[in-house]
Amino acid sequence: MLRFSLAAAFAAVVATTAVATSALANDYTITAPAAPGGGWDQTARTMQQVMQQEGIAGSVQVVNVPGAGGTIGLAQFADQNKGNGSALIVGGYVMVGAILTNNSPVSLADVTPIARLTGEYEAIVVPANSPHQTMQDLVEALKADPGAVSWAGGSAGGADHIAAGLIAKAAGVDPTKVNYIAYSGGGEALAAILGGQVTAGISGYGEFEAQVKAGTLRLLAITADERVEGIDAPTLKEAGLDTSIQNWRMVAAAPGISDEQKAAITADIDKLVNSAGWQEQLATKGWANTYLSGAEFDAQLAQDIASTEAILKDIGLVK
Numbered sequence: 001m002l003r004f005s006l007a008a009a010f011a012a013v014v015a016t017t018a019v020a021t022s023a024l025a026n027d028y029t030i031t032a033p034a035a036p037g038g039g040w041d042q043t044a045r046t047m048q049q050v051m052q053q054e055g056i057a058g059s060v061q062v063v064n065v066p067g068a069g070g071t072i073g074l075a076q077f078a079d080q081n082k083g084n085g086s087a088l089i090v091g092g093y094v095m096v097g098a099i100l101t102n103n104s105p106v107s108l109a110d111v112t113p114i115a116r117l118t119g120e121y122e123a124i125v126v127p128a129n130s131p132h133q134t135m136q137d138l139v140e141a142l143k144a145d146p147g148a149v150s151w152a153g154g155s156a157g158g159a160d161h162i163a164a165g166l167i168a169k170a171a172g173v174d175p176t177k178v179n180y181i182a183y184s185g186g187g188e189a190l191a192a193i194l195g196g197q198v199t200a201g202i203s204g205y206g207e208f209e210a211q212v213k214a215g216t217l218r219l220l221a222i223t224a225d226e227r228v229e230g231i232d233a234p235t236l237k238e239a240g241l242d243t244s245i246q247n248w249r250m251v252a253a254a255p256g257i258s259d260e261q262k263a264a265i266t267a268d269i270d271k272l273v274n275s276a277g278w279q280e281q282l283a284t285k286g287w288a289n290t291y292l293s294g295a296e297f298d299a300q301l302a303q304d305i306a307s308t309e310a311i312l313k314d315i316g317l318v319k
Contacts, residue, residue: 026268027059030251031089033073035066037187038154039204042285043090043117043249050277056268066184069098069155075106081254085261088114092249094158096308100318101157112253112262113301115269115293119248120286122163122223123205123233127196128216135221135239138200139171146177152189152198156182157317159247160202162308163223165315170241175315193217204247205231206285230286248290248304250297266293 028051032044044062051057065073070091081087089111099107124135132138142149146168153160161182165175181198183189186207193201194216201208201217205228211217222233223245236243253265272278273291282289292300312318 026057026086026264028057028086028088028268029061029063031073031077031087032062032064033066033070033077033089033091033095034064034154035184035187036064037190037207039120039186039207039247039249040070040090040092040094041186042206046278046281046285047088047090047251047272050275050281051268051272053277054271054275056271056275068102068104069158069182070095071098071102071104071106074099074108074111075104078106078110078255082256083258083261084254085257085265087254088265089252090117090249091252092116092159093162093247093304093308094154094160096305097157097159097162097312097317098155100309100312108252108301108305111255112257113297114251114253114262114266115273116248116250116290116297116300117269117273118282118287119246119290120204120206120288121228121231121244121246122159122202123208123212123231124163124167124220124223124236125193125201125208125212125217126199126220127193128218129196130199130218132200132220133218135234135236135241138220139167139239139241141199142168142171142173146173147179149200150179150181150198152181152183152192152201153203154183154186154189156180157312158182159204159245161317162311162315163202163245165317166243166245166311167236167241169315170236170243175317206287209286228286246288250301269293 030044032041034040048060051060077089126132151164164178168175168178192198212219219233221236225244
């Protein structure tokens with residue numbers, strides 16, 4: 001009887017330990033392939049905050065690896081994390097453009113795409129003391145002398161750069177003459193705009209929101225098809241420019257992970273985007289919930305890569 005009791009007790013302890021271990025949340029390291037302050041950094045750190053608050057992950061670390069529109073971070077991530085089920089990287093429209101314009105040897109085919117997370121419209125801003133009071137004013141200056149209008153934004157070939165090219169094209173200006181200055185992080189670009197080193201800035205609205213509300217930046221337009229609730233700005237179409245663009249962001253896992261690892265990561269991301277904490281952050285930051293995963297996301301990603309390449313060729317950034 002004693003032997004049976006001891007054996008039963010031991011089995012119970014083993015079973016309890018196994019259940020407890022399986023219930024432990026995963027730990028993750030998220031690579032933000034840009035300097036602090038920009039959209040990828042904000043996305044990674046928001047994921048970090050919510051995943052920990054909601055108990056989806058035990059510990060989440062964010063690592064910044066800036067440069068070349070995210071392709072340096074992407075290459076490092078793909079090389080150093082093969083088969084690592086705890087490694088994630090954020091990317092999106094900007095990275096797709098940078099891969100194409102930089103002829104990067106590493107692409108999103110070298111990692112494991114998990115899901116599209118958010119969408120955000122681009123905002124066009126000028127310093128508060130700028131002579132350009134409206135988007136029409138800025139367009140007239142662009143038409144008069146394209147090179148004299150300098151634009152600060154993220155990496156070459158990314159959503160910011162594409163938006164500037166589309167604005168020029170819609171205004172009847174040669175997109176290849178756009179004076180675009182690429183910065184490795186949103187913080188650097190913001191400093192240049194506020195310091196009057198450039199004519200205008202272009203990026204996701206969330207990166208400018210605090211300065212717009214503080215009155216240090218003037219918001220001229222938003223790149224949406226129609227006005228966005230909570231953002232006091234006309235669309236480009238209202239300014240006479242027949243164009244729009246939405247920047248999207250995604251999360252990917254390491255190359256070479258198993259089907260089980262991918263399923264576990266996808267389940268955690270699904271918990272993230274359906275959590276109250278994430279929904280609150282979307283509303284606060286003005287990000288649209290564009291969540292898409294699985295085969296549907298794989299198909300959409302392939303379509304987005306093809307359409308981005310077509311746009312880049314159309315505005316002269318890729319031959």
